[in-house]
């Protein structure tokens with residue numbers, strides 16, 4: 001996946017404002033934040049979208065979801081946060097490497 005931005009950030013080939021990393025997952029701040037705190041959880045392996053996951057990804061997806069509250073707390077989002085996964089063109093996905101947005105802080109978020 002030579003031209004995938006998130007693969008490049010995951011491999012350290014492109015700078016990313018990283019806040020967490022383990023063998024499988026990296027988290028970094030969104031370059032265009034929509035809230036005072038806005039970061040993304042990204043698998044290091046290239047998976048295009050949630051629609052390209054199957055049961056073999058269940059463990060990875062579970063670990064990513066469980067990291068959301070842990071990292072949100074560390075980023076000071078004590079009163080809560082929002083998660084978002086844009087999937088496919090119809091879901092507003094722009095970067096076709098799976099990611100979970102986590103954002104919050106400041107005044108309350110609009111209803112969805």
Ligand code: 5GP
Pocket residue numbers: 005016017028029030031032033085086092093094095096
């Ligand atoms: P999507 O619409 O695919 O869910 O969101 C992609 C997100 O990636 C956008 O919020 C955008 O601001 C962010 N993004 C795009 N390119 C980069 C980049 O090079 N670095 C970082 N940190 N975020 C990026």
Ligand code: ZN
Pocket residue numbers: 001004005006007008045046047096097
């Ligand atoms: Zn990728």
